[in-house]
Amino acid sequence: MNFAIVGCGFIGEKRASLLAPAGKLIIAADVNVERARSLAARYDAQATEDYRTAATHPAVDVVIVATSHDQLIDVAVAAAQANKHVLLEKPGARTPGELARLQQAATVSGAQVHVGFNHRFHPAMIKAREIIDSGALGPLYFIRGRYGHGGRPGYDKEWRADPQISGGGELLDQGAHLIDLSQWFFGKPFTRISGELATYFWDMPVEDNAFMTLATDTNQIAHLHVSWTEWKNMFSLEITGRDAKLHIDGLGGSYGTERLAFYQMKPEMGPPDTTIYEYPGPDLSWQVEILQFIHDIQLQRKVEPSLTSTGHVLSVVEKLYQAHHAPWLEASRTQ
Numbered sequence: 001m002n003f004a005i006v007g008c009g010f011i012g013e014k015r016a017s018l019l020a021p022a023g024k025l026i027i028a029a030d031v032n033v034e035r036a037r038s039l040a041a042r043y044d045a046q047a048t049e050d051y052r053t054a055a056t057h058p059a060v061d062v063v064i065v066a067t068s069h070d071q072l073i074d075v076a077v078a079a080a081q082a083n084k085h086v087l088l089e090k091p092g093a094r095t096p097g098e099l100a101r102l103q104q105a106a107t108v109s110g111a112q113v114h115v116g117f118n119h120r121f122h123p124a125m126i127k128a129r130e131i132i133d134s135g136a137l138g139p140l141y142f143i144r145g146r147y148g149h150g151g152r153p154g155y156d157k158e159w160r161a162d163p164q165i166s167g168g169g170e171l172l173d174q175g176a177h178l179i180d181l182s183q184w185f186f187g188k189p190f191t192r193i194s195g196e197l198a199t200y201f202w203d204m205p206v207e208d209n210a211f212m213t214l215a216t217d218t219n220q221i222a223h224l225h226v227s228w229t230e231w232k233n234m235f236s237l238e239i240t241g242r243d244a245k246l247h248i249d250g251l252g253g254s255y256g257t258e259r260l261a262f263y264q265m266k267p268e269m270g271p272p273d274t275t276i277y278e279y280p281g282p283d284l285s286w287q288v289e290i291l292q293f294i295h296d297i298q299l300q301r302k303v304e305p306s307l308t309s310t311g312h313v314l315s316v317v318e319k320l321y322q323a324h325h326a327p328w329l330e331a332s333r334t335q
Helices: 010-017 033-042 051-055 069-081 096-109 123-133 170-186 285-299 307-323 329-333
Strands: 002-006 024-029 046-048 062-065 085-089 113-116 140-148 192-198 209-215 221-227 234-241 244-249 258-264 273-279
Touching: 002 010, 002 051, 010 024, 010 033, 010 285, 024 033, 024 051, 033 046, 051 069, 062 069, 062 285, 069 085, 069 096, 085 096, 085 285, 096 307, 113 285, 113 307, 123 170, 123 234, 123 244, 123 258, 123 273, 140 170, 170 209, 170 221, 170 234, 170 307, 192 307, 209 307
Parallel strands: 002 024, 002 062, 024 046, 062 085, 085 113, 140 221
Antiparallel strands: 140 234, 192 209, 209 221, 234 244, 244 258, 258 273
């Protein structure tokens, strides 16, 4: 299967390194053509600064879109209109309105679009999904999630701090992951949305912290906090049901060893039966994700994470920004 990559920064390079043996990079595009040439040279591929050349290349089967947020939809729409399948980096778009353009193009052409919420493909998440699907937790009650890092010097000057490019701050950045995981585990979108946004530390027009309380139509509640002022990187996700609880902690690397704790309530209650799963070693979620997408295409099966589930995530984000009168929202919606 032949791939094009548009956006040859850190994520584009990571995606390229994971294509073999199932796929081959044949063209790389970036507005910084030297960066495109550098990536292309490693894989004996063609380089271009024009995303349309990459997105419409006749030999390309799949286009990976790894640009800044303001360019995601333009590139993905061009690829879908050219009948190319698309792996679109999260959050997929800045707003639901932008995403709708891609949904329309993909519907017309039949292109498969996978949105890169790679956290679903971490081993602890896959094991948690397996345990939940087995019925061992019983009906799910609530989720508590915390996710954050502390940025780096100059973080407030990077593109993520410019709302016209990024579409928002930490709510859209790491918050999108927690929203996606929560609705995935619950198996349904959120219908009641509330929260608070704050900019505590970084000198930027977007939020560096977001606090959310989200509820489904059956009153399953996710209480989530994401932060760019988490001075020790952390990830924690607790999923509680009638009969048991799961706690996922760490994502590997600077977030600590990935670990899943399974707490099963006894008939007499008291201390639960506890099973611990640990997943040391490198983060393989990106590789598992790309292989699943390739298999989805080959088997013509439903792609997840989908544009539909991504639309639900972006709807939560937009409603919170609307509630807090984010000044950049209307401008980004009309671009």
